[in-house]
Structure formats: C-alpha cells, structure tokens
Amino acid sequence: MDNKKLSAEEQIEKNGEYLSLTxxxxxxxxxxxxxxxxxxxxxxxxxxxxxxxxxxxxxxNLVLHRIIKETDTDYIFRGDNLISTETIAKERVIGVLKxxxxxxxxxxxxxxxxxxxxxxxxxxxxSFPIRKVWRKAVTKNLRKLKAKIKKSRQ
Numbered sequence: 001m002d003n004k005k006l007s008a009e010e011q012i013e014k015n016g017e018y019l020s021l022t023x024x025x026x027x028x029x030x031x032x033x034x035x036x037x038x039x040x041x042x043x044x045x046x047x048x049x050x051x052x053x054x055x056x057x058x059x060x061n062l063v064l065h066r067i068i069k070e071t072d073t074d075y076i077f078r079g080d081n082l083i084s085t086e087t088i089a090k091e092r093v094i095g096v097l098k099x100x101x102x103x104x105x106x107x108x109x110x111x112x113x114x115x116x117x118x119x120x121x122x123x124x125x126x127s128f129p130i131r132k133v134w135r136k137a138v139t140k141n142l143r144k145l146k147a148k149i150k151k152s153r154q
Contacts, residue, residue: 008040008054008062012095017041018054020062026079027052027064030120036102038064040095047075050121052097052110055088064097068125080124083132 011018018040022031030052031038040054047053049067053075057063068085069076075093078085100108108117 009094012040012042017098018095022064026082027066028081030080030108031064031100032102036100036107038097039099039101040064041098043093043096047093047096050125053077054094054097055092056094057086057088062094066121078128083128083135 006014008018008020020038020040022033022036022038024033038054043053047067047070049070051067052064053067054062054064055075055077063077063086065077065079065082065086067075068078074087074089076085076087097110099106099110108114110117113121
C-alpha cells in the first residue's frame with residue numbers, strides 16, 4: 001500500500017514515523033512553510049512542556065504545535081507564531097516532533113536538542129506576553145489606518 005494514502009496515524013503505526021512538508025505559518029520561525037520537513041514519531045515517553053506534538057484538531061485537521069501546559073487529561077498547545085491556545089485531549093495526540101530537515105539537510109534533533117534550540121524555546125515562551133500585547137496593539141492600529149484609508153477614498 002502506498003504511504004500517501006495512509007493517514008498520519010496509520011503511517012506512524014505502520015512505519016514508526018510520519019514525514020511531512022510543513023504548511024502554514026503558526027510555527028514560524030522554527031518551521032518554514034514549504035521548506036521544512038517534520039519527522040514525527042510515536043512518543044515513547046510522556047510528553048512534557050515545550051515538546052512539539054502532532055495532533056488532530058477538533059475540526060479534524062493535523063496540527064503541529066508546542067505544548068505550553070499539561071493537565072491530567074489535556075495538553076494546552078500554542079504555535080510559536082500565535083497568541084491563541086488550543087486545549088486538546090491527550091488521546092488526540094498522534095506523535096512528537098523528532099527532527100526537522102531544511103533543504104534536504106538535518107537541521108534540528110528535538111529529542112536531543114542543542115543549547116541554541118533550548119534557548120530559542122525559552123525565549124519564545126518568555127516573550128509571549130510582550131508579543132501578545134504588541135500584536136494586539138498593531139492589529140488595532142492597522143484596523144484604524146485601514147478605515148481611514150477607506151474613508152479617504154470615498
């Protein structure tokens with residue numbers, strides 16, 4: 001059977017891994033859309049804060065985001081480039097990001113991360129409150145500017 005016809009869950013079950021070209025901007029700057037390949041494997045250990053996991057969102061689509069908090073039954077996820085979070089039941093998690101490849105070269109081993117990757121993760125997490133305020137302020141001002149431009153054209 002061709003792997004392209006298997007779901008991510010089936011590929012991990014059959015082959016022990018799921019390889020996918022990344023789509024979207026929610027994990028920028030770590031993952032670049034259309035340039036990076038994510039290698040996801042079945043988690044052989046309990047997942048923890050800062051792991052990047054693949055899960056089925058409530059709408060059924062696949063999502064690769066970072067765990068920022070854990071409860072008894074759920075993980076709280078957020079993309080590195082997002083300000084919103086998503087609560088997902090632990091059983092919806094398919095696997096954990098093991099490696100990232102860019103331009104056909106190995107870039108990051110998430111299971112044995114470098115000091116630079118750990119630093120990136122820490123800075124991204126700690127800067128969240130500032131990024132959230134900044135993004136809301138910019139969005140609000142852009143809406144006002146857009147309204148002024150639209151009004152001036154009328």
